[in-house]
Amino acid sequence: MKYIQLAAITLAAILTSVIATTAFNVQATHLISNQDKEGSKLRLSFANVARDIPMSKGYYEGKTVYFIHTEASDESLAKKITDMKGFKVVYAPALSTAPKEALSKVFIFNNGVNGNGTLGFQPDVVDNTPAQVNDYSPLRTVIFVTWFDESDARELKSVDEVIDAWLNDEVNIERSEIIVNMPMIKWAEGAMKIRNEPITDEMEYMGGGQVTKIDTENLIVTFIAHRGWGPDGKTIYYIVTDATPKGPADMMGVVYAPKIENLTNSAAAVDLFQFGNGIKGSGPMGFQAGIGAANPGDLNYSPMWRISFINWNNPDNAKVLETLDDIQKMVKAEEITIELAMDGKHIVNCPFIEI
Structure with a gap:
């Protein structure tokens, strides 16, 4: 009987999947290219802060x-x-x-x-x-x-x-x-990428990693916590730990975890809206900070976020959006277009944390 029970807790079969990294890179390159265009800039105070986590x-x-x-x-x-x-x-x-x-x-x-x-x-x-x-x-x-x-x-x-x-x-x-x-x-073979630069409001989101120090003696890791908005417009801070596909994981300097792609159609993944053009700011693509569809305490809250990009149909008309209601109104007014990143397969582990 124990051997039957044992089978129930053994490892699942190795997941085999094809990660369309090239397609993501094309999409990301298009979005990043928009950063070079002139436009308004949203400067949030304390856009990035250090957070020690045990x-x-x-x-x-x-x-x-x-x-x-x-x-x-x-x-x-x-x-x-x-x-x-x-x-x-x-x-x-x-x-x-x-x-x-x-x-x-x-x-x-x-x-x-x-x-x-x-x-x-x-x-x-x-x-x-x-x-x-x-x-x-x-x-x-x-x-x-x-x-x-x-x-x-x-x-x-x-x-x-x-x-x-x-x-x-x-x-x-x-x-x-x-x-x-x-x-x-x-872990034995590696660790999250260390970012060796001061944490500032103006620091680049991509490329440098999301951790500034790993102290195994005192059991403390220092993350960069990023400022954004919850669905109701309240300020939230989040950290980034894992992502799929590999392209965005490498760009953010976090752990590549292809297995979480299986959350694509699950209620365990929640929508997170990032901006691909419009007002420049501290968001991942260089535009305004993103908006999450749930807050900690909400029954639908999850740290696993299904990423979508918001693009202004006319970037000259861009305004700061802070809530899900703002997004819905702009969609209805045909001011913005929303596109699932990688057909919904871009999942990021971004726990919302207390500061």
Whole structure:
């Protein structure tokens, strides 16, 4: 029976997909070329700010990895992690709708050896890192591990070691339906790209990376948090950790995670509108900051954003848009055109965070 259960928690088959990076580059090049045209400029104060986020240690095949927690589909677990880490982990029930093809796994310990794990015990064990390009996803299904006799507890550092302990009746394994967003910061073969320049309101969005420091001794990573608007026009800040296709991931200096393309038609991905022309500003393409279709606390909020580009039909008529209602009015007035980036396959992991 255990071997039947074991099959239910083994790795999914390797996802095979064709990423149309060339097509994205053509689209992005067209948008970036608009930056050279004269026009108004929106200067937001504190458009980019530094944000320290606590990291957690984990294990993959015996090697140490470092990651952050930003959202969880379970409210109780989100609160527990928030209290443990001193950093707001957002309750995001929409993540529970993510298809299994977009997910990885994490083994979290309920008891045993004390440590830096999600619940205060040994470091979590993961089933992949960004080095396993086609397997990696920052979205992880939680599998809880409990020692039957804590006097037997020891650190387990790989999925195989966890499974062996289970087969030997040392631990219980309970697969949950909980999904946690756990972007990987550093792993054996690499790390997120470090940006070696001061954070300013005028800094370029693309090319330099989204992290300025990774401190594994003190378990802190410093992200560049970007200012934008929520659906109601309120100021939000977000970080960028992962993306697909590879073209935009490389341009932003974040982890390439092709598996999250499987969120394209899922409610676990929410619309985020960026601007391809019009008023210049701090947005990714050099124009005004973007507008997200959900805020943390909304039932449809997710850190996984399906990117669309807004283009003014006549850039000379461009105005600052701040809300979803603004967008809808401009569409109705035939002032703007909205185009899904890469036919909806451009998904970016951009958690909205507190500053």
